[in-house]
Amino acid sequence: MNAQAPQPRQRDAIDYAAFRRELVAFVEANCPPGLREIVRSNQKIGREEYAAWQRILHQRGWSAPNWPVEHGGTGWDLQQRYLFEEVAAELDCPPLYHHGLGHIGPVIMHFGTPEQKARFLPRIVDGSEWWCQGYSEPGAGSDLASLKTAARRDGDDYVINGQKIWTSHAHEADIMYTLVRTSNEGRKQAGITLLLIPLDLPGIRIRPIHTIDQWHHVNEVFLDDVRVPAANRLGQEGDGWKCAKFLLDRERLSPAMVPRLIRQLQQVEELIHSRIRADGPSPTLHRALERLFLAQASAMGAREMLLSAIQEEMNGTLRSSKSSALKLHYTELSQQISGLAYDLVAPRYASRLLPQVPAADGADDRDIERQLxxxxxxxxxxxxxxxxSEVQKNVIARDLFGG
Ligand SMILES: Cc1cc2nc3c(=O)[nH]c(=O)nc-3n(C[C@H](O)[C@H](O)[C@H](O)COP(=O)(O)OP(=O)(O)OC[C@H]3O[C@@H](n4cnc5c(N)ncnc54)[C@H](O)[C@@H]3O)c2cc1C
Incomplete structure (x- = not known):
């Protein structure tokens, strides 16, 4: 924690307009223009870009907006947290890397031992250690509790054998928070444990999966006789399901997502108006404007849901159905917005769409239309x-109607 971090203040003493001006001035003075250009033009962001911005924020004491002061966070209230995300999105700063700050960090704070907190939390706040999530397996996605990756206790270690899949950022990460099976007795949820597995241990192999967009986000992770110290277990043996659910509620909250969607709506709006200026009004562009207005209204709804979910999370009353409803809403909205952009720009690229995404030789990475x-x-x-989405609907239905 560094000396410049603001102390928590009484809510009624905060001048939010001044706080927003402070954020804007900070970003303009400190976020490198090259980094902002990468974000503005929707280019791929990897560890280097995320970490560069996090280091700058850390210097200012702002690298963990959602964390309490005692763990190196800002202690900001709801309005300040939202303003931070809003300004970061409007001014094209990289988002904060979610796996550490948003996902496993709060789980370590809640379930970790004092030693685990001291070992792991400071390196999440300063961005020096990078995390990924080892939940899904080839036979366990929606039905996560069916996971089979086995951890056998051997003295002070667990010995792990199995496979994870769709592991985002595993190729850039240092540690994978991993659900493993420590027992086959009783309910399948009861035999699950959460281990923090350093990815440089012998027996770990990471293989890339290239997705439809031709980028490398996700991986398969193979674990063959990997020895992990039992001290890297979070909570008690068999507590993994409780930790996993706590984490998923926060993962689905994703406070940065809605401001980023609002920023994308601005880009699409600019695109439509530039087309109207260039080609004159047309029925196609009028239909695009109608879709834009509906998406804007939907984004305002998402914003209200997000604010109320953050408030509940700060009060410790966040319900799974609220995070799931928010996730369902913003992910479907993000597809509406990108679908609208696609319909506007795709004809220009139709005959060479896939070879051109991402940039082929000589193509300009800053071409915003191709990036859309x-x-x-x-x-x-x-x-x-x-x-x-189907799983989110099940969570909502179970919470509202029982079962
Ligand atoms: C880009 C990307 C990044 C990812 N990153 C990670 C990561 O970092 N770490 C990680 O652990 N996982 C990650 N995942 C995995 C993701 O969590 C799973 O893909 C997801 O949970 C679905 O599981 P599945 O792929 O096994 O599909 P399945 O569970 O097999 O689902 C197939 C279809 O059946 C439907 N279905 C299944 N069960 C039900 C039900 N009960 N009711 C109604 N419909 C149902 C689903 O909705 C889906 O349409 C990522 C996935 C993607 C695409």
Whole structure:
């Protein structure tokens, strides 16, 4: 934690307009223009870009907006947290890397031992250690509790054998928070344990999966006789399901997502108006404007849902159905927005769409229209990753109607 981090203040003492101006001034003075250009033009962001911005924020004490001060966070209230995400999106800063700050960090704070908190949390806040999520397996996605990757206790270690799949960022990460099976007795949920597995251990092999957008986001991770110290177990043996659910509620909340969608809507709006200026009004462009207005209204709804979910999370009353409803809403909205952009720009690229996404030799990576096509392809995965839309509907129905 560094000296410049603001102390939590009374809510009524905060001048939010001044706070917003402070954020804007900070971004304009400190976020490198090259980084902002990469984000603005929807190019791929990897560890290097995320980490560069996180280091800058850390210097200012702002690298963990959603964390309490005692763990190196800002202690900001709801409005400040939302303003931070809003300004970051409007000014094209990279988002904060979610696996550490948004996912496993809060789980370690809640379930970790003092030693685990001291070992892992500071390196999440300063961005020096990078995490990925080893939940899904070839036979366990929506039905996550069917996972089979086995952990056998051997002295002070667990010995792990199995396979994970769709592991985002495993090729860039240092540690994988991993659900493993420690027992086959009783309910399948009861035999699951959460282990923190360093990815440089012997017996780990990472193989890339290239998705429809032709980028490398996800991987298969193979674990053959990997020895992990039992001290890397989070919670008690068999507590993994409880930790996993706690984490998934926060994963689905994703506070940065809605402001980023609102920023994309601005880009699409600019695109439509530039077409109207260039070609004159047309029925096609009028239909595009109608779709834009509907998406804008939907985004305002998503914003209200997000604010209320963040408030519940801060009060400790967040329900799974709220995070699931929010995830369902913003992922489907993100597909509407990218679908609208696709319909506007695809004809220009139709005959050479796939070879041109991402940039082929000589193509300009800053070409925003081509990047919008890439976003369209990438966003197909939004309603799958983090739990499919059908699974979110099941969570909502169970919470509302029981069962
Ligand atoms: C880009 C991307 C990134 C990902 N990143 C990660 C990651 O970092 N770590 C990780 O662990 N996982 C990750 N995943 C995996 C993701 O969580 C799973 O793909 C997802 O949970 C679905 O599981 P599945 O692929 O096995 O599909 P399945 O569970 O086999 O589902 C197939 C279809 O059946 C439907 N279905 C299944 N069960 C039900 C039901 N009970 N009711 C109604 N419909 C149902 C589903 O909705 C889906 O349409 C990622 C996936 C993608 C696409």
């Amino acid at each position: 096509l890439h976003t369209y392809l990438f966003y197909r995965s939004r309603t799958i990753a983090g739990g499919t």
